[in-house]
Amino acid sequence: MPVSPGLLGYFTLFLLFWVVLFAVYKYFFVKNLSKKPNPVYKKIYKILRKIHPLFASASIILGSYHGYLMLGGFRFHTGSLIIISLIYMLLTFFAGKTKNLRTKWRSFHKAGGLVTVFAIFIHYFFPWII
Ligand code: HEM
Ligand code: HEM
Numbered sequence: 001m002p003v004s005p006g007l008l009g010y011f012t013l014f015l016l017f018w019v020v021l022f023a024v025y026k027y028f029f030v031k032n033l034s035k036k037p038n039p040v041y042k043k044i045y046k047i048l049r050k051i052h053p054l055f056a057s058a059s060i061i062l063g064s065y066h067g068y069l070m071l072g073g074f075r076f077h078t079g080s081l082i083i084i085s086l087i088y089m090l091l092t093f094f095a096g097k098t099k100n101l102r103t104k105w106r107s108f109h110k111a112g113g114l115v116t117v118f119a120i121f122i123h124y125f126f127p128w129i130i
Pocket of ligand 1 (some may be wrong): 006007013059062067068070078079080083123124127
């Protein structure tokens with residue numbers, strides 16, 4: 001096998017760590033850090049914001065491949081819950097490009113973020129629950 005499915009799972013988890021970190025960092029940045037004179041805070045914010053959609057999109061592909069290798073085919077699993085919520089996150093992002101949802105997409109995206117984190121938790125700690 002060219003790549004270990006378990007390792008691929010951990011690598012995808014590593015990418016999602018940075019995705020979630022942006023969400024958490026943004027909260028503190030807007031509230032507090034952006035008012036501080038230190039330019040490093042802004043630099044970190046910019047980097048995290050840039051990698052956020054890239055790493056999240058890559059996780060859809062890598063996570064699916066990891067699941068495919070783990071189960072020897074496409075089957076429904078707790079891991080599928082992560083993929084479904086990530087696709088939802090991608091869709092809300094595109095919804096933000098439309099005229100009607102230009103301002104509203106963020107609330108759908110934020111709510112989906114909580115579901116995604118929950119799905120990661122379920123898949124990691126109770127992988128065989130369904
Ligand atoms: C972004 C999505 C995903 C992430 C971050 C992820 C992450 C992980 C991690 C870190 C492990 C533990 C690996 C190990 O113990 O060696 C794991 C195990 C596993 N994953 Fe995923 N996974 C994802 C998607 C999927 C999908 C879509 C499926 C299948 C449809 C899947 C099926 C499995 C299975 C069968 C295991 C082994 C569970 C066990 O017996 O302990 N995963 N995953
Ligand atoms: C493919 C999936 C995803 C794409 C394309 C995407 C894209 C984006 C973009 C473009 C932004 C705006 C950046 C800014 O505020 O300037 C954003 C914000 C955000 N994303 Fe994602 N994201 C994805 C997945 C996720 C996931 C998995 C989470 C889970 C924690 C998440 C949580 C957030 C949060 C909390 C914000 C800030 C929303 C706000 O400003 O109110 N995103 N995302």
